Amino acid sequence: MGGHTTLERIESYLPERSIRIEELGDHLGLRRAELGVFRKFYGLDTLRFDPDTHLFDLLRPAARRALSALPEGARVAYLVYAHTTQAVAPADVDVAQVVRDDLGLPGTEAFGLSHQACVSSLGGIDVVGELLRAEAEEGAYALMITGERAYSPIVQHVPNTAIMADAAAACLVTLDGAGDRVRSFVTRTLGEYAKWLELTPEQNTQFGERYGERIAEVIHEAVDQAGLSFEDIELVIPHNVNMLAWRQTIKVLDVPREKVFLDNVPRYSHTFASDVFVNYTTLRDEGRLVDGAHYVMVSVGLGATFGAMVITHRKRATA
Structure with missing residues (x-):
């Protein structure tokens, strides 16, 4: 089956708790001068960061809003969880499958996608588009979700580059849709x-x-x-x-x-x-x-x- 990949709904979610980067100084082991570089030269000021937010609480809101655009009776054939860090949950927890079940999508093939770090989200859209063309029934949909907790200083601070924050997103994808x-x-x-x-x-x-x-x-x-x-x-x-x-x-x-x-x-x-x-x-x-x-x-x-x-x-x- 051919057809153009279309993004029928894009949604995002940010935790309500907003902090200034200086509040993370002790947590990240950054001196005042280093934080000054992030503010003056890298242009950072505030970010969303809530250590009390569970990963699945982060993922649900955007995913549910994206699914609200699903036509009645339409089937979600694939759910892909695109993530940056390799370990986002304990080894015995399949995040994609937990989210699939939580969203009430029985029969949806759910899997994770990584190895391109932050480009994995765009890559996830490309992958599900190809899957829809190759093997899905006509009119099927896919859901690509993102979202990770900055759970450790090691992953939250990218030296001389970035301070990572909490956020999530979801894209509802189909072929030849109106999106x-x-x-x-x-x-x-x-x-x-x-x-x-x-x-x-x-x-x-x-x-x-x-x-x-x-x-x-x-x-x-x-x-x-x-x-x-x-x-x-x-x-x-x-x-x-x-x-x-x-x-x-x-x-x-x-x-x-x-x-x-x-x-x-x-x-x-x-x-x-x-x-x-x-x-x-x-x-x-x-x-x-x-x-x-x-x-x-x-x-x-x-x-x-x-x-x-x-x-x-x-x-x-x-x-």
């Missing part, structure tokens, strides 16, 4: 940076110096594959890694600062695989997504994978 059309998806993995915490200072410097160039290459390739030019793109919807990285990327892209949506970097900081959807729903809820316009969703995962997905927004699907 946003996925026009292309491109990834590039640079395996020489796979052992992120063990990189030499020289490798870290090299990666940082070419970071913007590599994102720009993937963005342009995705736009080309979508049959568009960059002038056709209304806005880049990025992950929230930090302002410094995106200033570098904007310079390489040679576009106005307003072409990349960065309002949520100081509000929410970086979140595991959920950033682009948090940013999408912010734009949607503020009435800033244009019917028929093209957008590029961009993320980068440690390891290092760069990903870009071009979509065409159709307003009726998110009304």
Whole structure:
């Protein structure tokens, strides 16, 4: 079965508890000067972080709201839980299957997807789109969910890069639906940076110096594959890694600062695989997504994978 992948509903969820990054200083072992760098140069201010929130409490709200767009009688063939860190729950807990059962989706094939870190969410959309084309019955749907707790200082603080926050998201996906059309998806993995915490200072410097160039290459390739030019793109919807990285990327892209949506970097900081959807729903809820316009969703995962997905927004699907 052919057909175009469409995103019928995108939802996100953020815990209510908001804190300033300085409140995490002791927890993360960061000195005042280091926190000052995150604030002044990386552009961080507040983030959502609630240690009392259980993983499944984080995942449920966005998933349930996304499923509310499921037509009566329609079947969810697949549920994919796209996650960044390899261990998100005890070894005997299959998160995807627990969420499937919690959502009341008997018969849905549920599985996890990782190994592309924060790009796993975009990759999850691509995977379920291919599965729907290859083997699902006509009119079937898939649900891609994201969400992880920043449960340890080791995973919450990415040295010289980011402070991770709590968030979750969900995308209801089908073929040839009325939602946003996925026009292309491109990834590039640079395996020489796979052992992120063990990189030499020289490798870290090299990666940082070419970071913007590599994102720009993937963005342009995705736009080309979508049959568009960059002038056709209304806005880049990025992950929230930090302002410094995106200033570098904007310079390489040679576009106005307003072409990349960065309002949520100081509000929410970086979140595991959920950033682009948090940013999408912010734009949607503020009435800033244009019917028929093209957008590029961009993320980068440690390891290092760069990903870009071009979509065409159709307003009726998110009304």
